[in-house]
Amino acid sequence: MSAGQPVVPMRRIGLVGGMSWESSALYYRLLNQAVQRELGGHHNAVSIMVTLDFQVLVDAAGRGDWNEVAGHVGGAANQLERAGADFMLLTANTAHQVFDALPGYTRLPALHIGAPTARALKSAGHARVGIVGTRHVTESSFYADWMSRHAGIEVVPPEAADRQWLDAVIFDELARGRVHAESRTALLAMLDRMRLAGLDAVIVACTELPLLLAAEGPAPALPCFDTVALHVAMAVDVALGRAHIACGEDAS
Numbered sequence: 001m002s003a004g005q006p007v008v009p010m011r012r013i014g015l016v017g018g019m020s021w022e023s024s025a026l027y028y029r030l031l032n033q034a035v036q037r038e039l040g041g042h043h044n045a046v047s048i049m050v051t052l053d054f055q056v057l058v059d060a061a062g063r064g065d066w067n068e069v070a071g072h073v074g075g076a077a078n079q080l081e082r083a084g085a086d087f088m089l090l091t092a093n094t095a096h097q098v099f100d101a102l103p104g105y106t107r108l109p110a111l112h113i114g115a116p117t118a119r120a121l122k123s124a125g126h127a128r129v130g131i132v133g134t135r136h137v138t139e140s141s142f143y144a145d146w147m148s149r150h151a152g153i154e155v156v157p158p159e160a161a162d163r164q165w166l167d168a169v170i171f172d173e174l175a176r177g178r179v180h181a182e183s184r185t186a187l188l189a190m191l192d193r194m195r196l197a198g199l200d201a202v203i204v205a206c207t208e209l210p211l212l213l214a215a216e217g218p219a220p221a222l223p224c225f226d227t228v229a230l231h232v233a234m235a236v237d238v239a240l241g242r243a244h245i246a247c248g249e250d251a252s
Contacts, residue, residue: 010035010046011239014085014108016076018052019092020175023207023228027091030232038240045239048083050076058171061094061136070098074105081108087245089113089235093205093227094136096143109245111238114143116230117203118151126201128154130194130222132187133205135167143205156199162190174208184212192221201225 013031017024031045052072060068073095080088087109090096102110121129137143144155157163169183187209191202201223204210210226237243 011086011241012084013045013047013235013239014077014080014083014088015047015049015091016052016073016080016088016095017049017091018054019057019090019095020054020208021051022175022177022211024049024051024091026207026210026228027089027232030229031235034232034236035239038236045236048080048085050079050083052076054175057095066098069095070101070104073098074102077102077106077108077110081106087111087235087238089231092207093143094134096146097136097140111231111235111245112146113205113227113231114146114150116234117205117225117227118147118153120225120230121153121201121203122151124201124223126223127152128156128199129225130191130197130199130202131155131157131205132166132190132202132209134170135163137205138163138166143203155203156194156197158190158194162193166190169212170206170208174206174211179211179215181215181217184215184217187212188218188220191224195221203227 015024015027028049031047035043035045057069057072073090077088085108089111090099093113096113099110099112131138131143138157147153147155158166165186173180173183194202199222202225204213204224204226207228210228213220213224234243238245
């Protein structure tokens with residue numbers, strides 16, 4: 001491939017951001033880096049981002065008002081459609097709790113974060129895995145149900161005390177840009193407990209947690225499947241015409 005010459009016109013990626021802004025910045029950086037590696041020259045991803053106020057979403061989710069969350073996320077999706085995006089991503093795992101509501105707000109195709117994650121897990125031969133993320137991800141069934149329905153993968157959450165601790169680290173530290181060595185040590189201990197419980201991999205289902213895992217220190221006890229990196233990689237394939245988003249896409 002000659003530098004600076006895209007093989008196909010890039011499709012415009014729509015991003016619903018602000019969940020948190022740290023994770024939005026991560027998505028933006030990774031998408032542009034990936035396209036630049038692929039196409040060379042001064043290429044970057046062609047994208048549009050609508051950024052929501054994270055506090056409003058946190059408050060609504062805290063009340064259990066997922067209809068309100070869906071309204072904000074769906075409204076942003078509609079803005080992306082009107083702005084000319086060709087497909088879209090939700091830049092947060094937790095936001096996928098309202099993924100099925102998106103067709104009520106937009107006709108824009110959306111790439112579910114579970115699709116590339118399930119494909120990677122199945123390719124590696126994993127059928128029973130752990131999951132780490134916010135309590136909305138680990139204590140509700142939407143993520144595990146999606147994985148079971150589309151890929152036949154069993155997803156096992158951490159113990160209750162670990163779920164509570166992890167949620168606090170995500171919201172009080174990582175979402176504010178703070179990465180503490182002691183939190184990384186505690187996370188690695190949690191992953192080791194998952195290994196001892198018979199799990200053979202873990203889904204890192206939080207856009208901020210890779211910031212903690214990437215920090216300097218010992219390697220995790222289990223293979224970690226970074227949903228952000230996998231989501232971005234498939235989004236780039238879609239943008240460059242190498243993959244397509246199908247309704248009800250599974251990981252087979």
